[in-house]
Amino acid sequence: MSNDQAKQGKADKSRRGFLKAATAGTAAATLGAVTLDSKDANAANFDAEYDVVVCGGGGAGLPAALFSRWLGNKVAVYEKAATLGGTSFKAAYWYWVPNNAAMQKAGIPDSKEHFLKYVARLTQPQYFDPNHPRYGLSEWEYSMCEAIYDSSWIGTELLSEKGALPYRHVAPVPDYFAEMETIGATGRVLFPKDGAPSMSDGGQVATRTLSTACRRDGVTVRTSHRVQKVILNDKGEVIGVEVKNDDGVMRVKARKAVIFATGGFTHDPELRKNFLSIPVYGGCAAMTNEGDFVRISSTLGVQLRNMNYAWMCPISFEKAIAKDPSMIGCFSVAGDSMVFVDKTGKRVVNEKLHYNELAQKFFEWDGANAQFPYLILTSIWDQRAQDNSASHEYGRLIVPPGSDDRHVIKGATLEELAANIDARLQKYAGQNGAMRISADYVQNLKATIKRFNEFAKNGKDLDFHRGERGVDLLFNGNVKEEPNRKNPTMWPLSDQGPYYAAFVTGGTLDTKGGPKTNPEGQVLDIEDKPIPGLYGVGNCVASASGRAYWAGGGTLGPIIGFAYRAANAAHKEPVRS
């Protein structure tokens, strides 16, 4: 037998269905790339063949698959989890679309210049210059942000016209910094049409409509299939992927392109520790978001960008430690008669600051004492807040009776509550740096509440300005109606128990770093040249937003634009045989 024949025999074995992996589904996958020489790269060596292969069936992958399919391509989606939707399934699924068609129809002006100044100011506050041709953004950042403005609304309209994601325009929702220097806007937020009035369940609705459209329009969808390697030909072009499922490993040919949409690295502690600038305990991303594309692309000479930042949100410390897959970020910190205090019983932050910015507070460094003094704060509320502000929505810590309240600590008096908080802290000694409450905690807590109650009575938070910005009110959640109240985010805490508490820390919705792409979603090599046939969209690739969270839906709106552009560019790729 010649060498060639031997090689062919080996290849035949692999194409006959699946390579039986004895430990399929249990052992850690080997992620990376494999290069086939020209003989092995022929069609006979693949188990399935498509024009475009999309890796990941979430908020980026499903739109990318649909856009590709609607251009006439044969398309498959391989999703690692058993269900579709990824992180976006758990999201409220607001999507932020500048100059969207609803704004255009309603005559709400939203110029490109206006948009670019806003994102530049928030993305690079230290370099922002309204007179600079790119307002202080780098060329790459500027071109990516232009792409968002140019394409998100077009992709959004197409998804809506095809019935894959009909939306309603939520005109009154402001950008998170709408009031800023006249460059913010109102009217950019869209929401899945059949979602609840409270706008919390858009992810379920969108996953349903997008996945239904995929199946209706002939996209092959495979769940519980993890893409673990890209396959290159001897010219360095990406021609397929290696996919693992419960039965083993198979090879899938991509005649035109592979589009990665596999999410960030929230659930890979090693990547988190080595890339994020902050010690997060975890986050709300789908549990399958383990940085697969960072590892797979590492062998391809890509440029990792924006690895240090994440889309941030306060989260329940205890749920994060328990790796509770159902955990949702505290987008809306519930309660008016409620405060956050540190381990000394003192308030340190405006509790109603919107989520991405509130989450930064937990990572403030105390240099003199070499510690993160606010890494875990405690939310404390009274019976009134419990009765009027409990909710299942938006990851609130105040939950209705009968629901999972293992994260809630109770006490008949403040003294009892403090003792129970301290006891609960000790359960986590190995995870919280042996944190304890201070000796003067109860005394401080009483003084804190007394001062807060004065602020609440007068409607003015002299320490942290709670409730002064429109966005504070947007996320206030349910509170008891009080006629003539000046500031609905505050009400005095009762001097009578019972009292309730929960630990809060900062977490990731998901990370926002990964390989750098161009505005067409093409993954770039170290010389800034596209790796032929390789695309990336969503949280698995580098976001040009730096640390910024521009607005509600600032993740998903841009993603739809990039999915649209990637699908169009992939469609034009030469067919690789």
Next chain:
Amino acid sequence: MTLRTIAAGVLVAALCAAAPLRAADDLAAAKQLVIRQCSQCHTFEKGEKHGQGPNLFGLIGREAAAVNGFVFSDGMKEAVKGKVWDTALLDQWLTDTLSVAPKAQMIYFQDDEKVRAKLLRYLESLE
């Protein structure tokens, strides 16, 4: 008793013993699959807290969309009103949840009969 009948007896005993062993192996494999595919949202032990989806202990024979402490969507409640989970309904559900409840929160479809059989094997054992 001849040597042959003793041998046959041993063989029969071995076969009898092997059957439950195989069943236990199947169940363990089925459990592993269910944990891998479903535990993002569901819990399975008696008395365990609900996750994003309800606890599934005692699912078979239970009224659909009616579990203490879990809030089902209106879409789910309307679609399965009056139904009880049995093998046929559960199999249909796992084949395509949206074919049972077009507005269900759970979006899962599994066209591989063998995989569904494994999932059913474990879910039916939870009683």
